Amino acid sequence: MKQDKRKLIYDALEKLMLTVPFKDISVETIARKAGVGKGSVYYYFDSKDEILDNVIERSYRRAIREYFDNVQSESTALGRIKQLFRSVIKKDFGSSRQNLIVTLHLHDDLVLHNKLKAIAVQELSPILTVLLEQGMEEGSLKTEYPKESAEIIVTVLSVFLDNTMTTQEKTSVMKKLKIFANVLETCLKTSKGSFDFLFDSIEAEYV
């Protein structure tokens, strides 16, 4: 079946990316790892980038599934936002399957980071938009444009994860996260400390 072969190929890329950055993996290598010829790769995908898209989209879909599996434990919008964030950055999911998103953000690879950001916005911001709207109904937060706010939040966090984490000193990173948590609070007019989970989680996982 056509889907199976496609899966074979992006599974191979995913495995390779656990140890080698995308930019250093050739299509030839992906093909060999998948046990098919290079030509077949191009039979199932239009470009090398399209294979990567599949890997990243699946990672986000896994994180999102993890989120929906746990969301009922939180009833407030803020609690759910926290849950969503946790699902995205936690190191692994239940079955000890590691969360690629975290790993990939540590790679040194422009194309990859750009895709991570684009796909994060595409996959996460609709969910966050709904949560912001829920928060407005609850009265726990306020924003004029939930859709745009959600996109901004996801974009900025994504940029944070790649650019800031890898190259800068811990203290600077923590200061920036504090600023960002503060920005969210004041802008969404939530109660003080609502977004402290941001730097708590990141400190625990990364720093």
Next chain:
Amino acid sequence: MKQDKRKLIYDALEKLMLTVPFKDISVETIARKAGVGKGSVYYYFDSKDEILDNVIERSYRRAIREYFDNVQSESTALGRIKQLFRSVIKKDFGSSRQNLIVTLHLHDDLVLHNKLKAIAVQELSPILTVLLEQGMEEGSLKTEYPKESAEIIVTVLSVFLDNTMTTQEKTSVMKKLKIFANVLETCLKTSKGSFDFLFDSIEAEYV
């Protein structure tokens, strides 16, 4: 003299980039335009990217010079921040020499955008840091960490300029700029409307 030849080469690249995106310009082409052999390019630069760095750094230095030439007309920190921002995004400088920064942000080129962001942070955030500190002394704004705040502001604006402008609809862009101006106001605790110049300027120049 060694500096002259280097200049010859990145001048050539700059001219080419007015019409062709960096990623579509080969080192061979740069060499031809500069009137030297390809080997010479690699005698004066270690890599193709290093030539680009020079072009972008010079663009920012020009914008910064423009800023310092005009800064005395504004005495308040907020006025100067506005001036700095204007200098960076204005379409051209006095002698009708166009501002490359604006042009380059419209290119569709990952590597280029990444460099623009990196060099913007490197060149602009020290200046903005000083202005934030001045604002704190004046009492016109408040921030716990001026250095980190400055970096965040420059980074976010830079991401805005590439990602948002090119791909999205006007209304969405304007909403995001409003949010961002609002974020700055609430976070720096400035008076209402202090950053309206952001979307005024951008609307005038781009949208």
Next chain:
DNA sequence: TACATTTTCGACCGACAGTCAAGTATTTTT
């Protein structure tokens, strides 16, 4: 079996960043 369609494959192509050896020009040394 005969024919059509789908899938597989790796040799090949073109593009391009970067290297290198062999030269030429310029400066320094004697």
Next chain:
DNA sequence: AAAAATACTTGACTGTCGGTCGAAAATGTA
């Protein structure tokens, strides 16, 4: 002024890699 050393110039060449292509094998269909 000659010789030696150094600085600069060059384009053919290399290696790599994303993507193409056409021929063949596998599968489906009658």
